[in-house]
Amino acid sequence: MIPPGRPVDEASRQAALAAYRILDTPREAAYDDLVAIATAICDVPMAFVSLVDRDRQWFKAKVGLEDTETSRDLSFCGHALLAPDTLMVVDDTLADPRFHDHPMVTGPPHVRFYAGAPLRVGGGSALGAFCVIDRRPRQLAPAQLAALEALSRQATRLLELHRISGELSLQLEERDWYEQQLLHYQQELEMENADLAEQSTTDPLTGLLNRRAFSHLLDEAIEMARSESTPLSLAIVDIDHFKSINDNHGHGEGDRVLQALGAYLRGQASARGRVARLGGEEFVQLMSGCASDAAVAECERLRTDVTAMDLGIPVTVSIGTASLEAGDDPSSLLGRADAALYDAKRNGRNRVATR
Structure with missing residues (x-):
């Protein structure tokens, strides 16, 4: 040492x-x-x-x-x-x-x-x-x-606020000047707090929502679907054989594939602001107003589009979907979609399964 x-x-x-x-x-x-x-x-x-x-x-x-x-x-x-x-x-x-x-x-x-x-x-x-x-x-x-x-x-800046507050107590005759300084620092703090709050809900690699932010989004979506009696589905998208991409082409290439898929998902009109990276090579998409059959059809289109993407290396995805049922909470809905994803993987990958 x-x-x-x-x-x-x-x-x-x-x-x-x-x-x-x-x-x-x-x-x-x-x-x-x-x-x-x-x-x-x-x-x-x-x-x-x-x-x-x-x-x-x-x-x-x-x-x-x-x-x-x-x-x-x-x-x-x-x-x-x-x-x-x-x-x-x-x-x-x-x-x-x-x-x-x-x-x-x-x-x-x-x-x-x-x-x-x-x-x-x-x-x-x-x-x-x-x-x-x-x-x-x-x-x-x-x-x-x-x-x-x-x-x-x-x-x-917080340390500066502490120092200025201490000096205020010793120099009350200069109160107006110090209050202006405190306001200036407070405004800067509020601006940076807003930036930091956004970063705490965003995946740094893809710019999508992270798991933490998606959890809040899913809670709100389920509550709204029930209050309006509208369907709700979600899909978990997993890049097939992603470890092989990292092993054979390097982690930089793996990151590029993740960013490309994240950009594609973010660009779908039906999913703006409702796509997240759960972690690793897994993404999740909320489909409000979408019943089971429509969700499967949408995911089949997504799967086909990904296969056709020009990434320099072949990339396919497996997708598991689930639709909101009576008694579902966020955990059970995600759990059924995850189980469907593993059905797709067990049956050969590059396919869509539903539960």
Whole structure:
């Protein structure tokens, strides 16, 4: 293990940290919301807002860790401070000489992946880092890395709000000026919150809704279908032999196929805003107002169109459909569509099955 060194601006960095008066303050929902968004966007079990003091790192917000602080010599974020303008990413800690024998790698919480975006303040110093951690080696997609940097900026603005609020209490005679500054920061926060909320419901590779967002959409669609007594169907679309595409042509080619299929599904007039990527090579499409026979016919057309797509490699899909029945809830409706999908796979793939 290699403990983190001290930044060249350590003295001014410590002075800036002290000026913010943030260390050892109580938990706040605004910071907790940011780490919750980070875990959703990056699909990780742990995320922290870490502030690095002289001999310790202290967590203003955290998910997945009980400790409120650790020794600075054990901090991953201490290393991130050494390059405050750069997002620090460690794909596999066991392959990094700084961390391969680190006690938090070899023991709980078994850190295998780390990404940290420094919390840079006005003078350029980094007070700490906004980081995400996983227990398995991995890489983040470009959109996830961009979101992590956005969350770091958001946390920094919260720190600025905290500092300004403290100064307000000491300088009430300048209240009007400070209120304008607070309003300015609040407006920026609201704008970035809107962007982050969208990212937390979007699959970064395809731009479609993710599983989390689709769950809410399906709840609403079922409620509307029942209130209006209209049919509702859904289809789960799975790319046949997708592992072979990755193995034979590379993961970059596999990603290109996923993006092409996602773009095709998004372009269907009947499915705008109602298509999601469930994960891996599985997509799901809601078909409001569509009964079982019509859903099967629509999916047969979809299957034929995919087979005819010019992707440079042959691609086919298997599709399972299900239509809303009395007593169905989102789980049972999805479950029947999933069972139909496996019927299609067992019967030779490149076909549509229904349950």
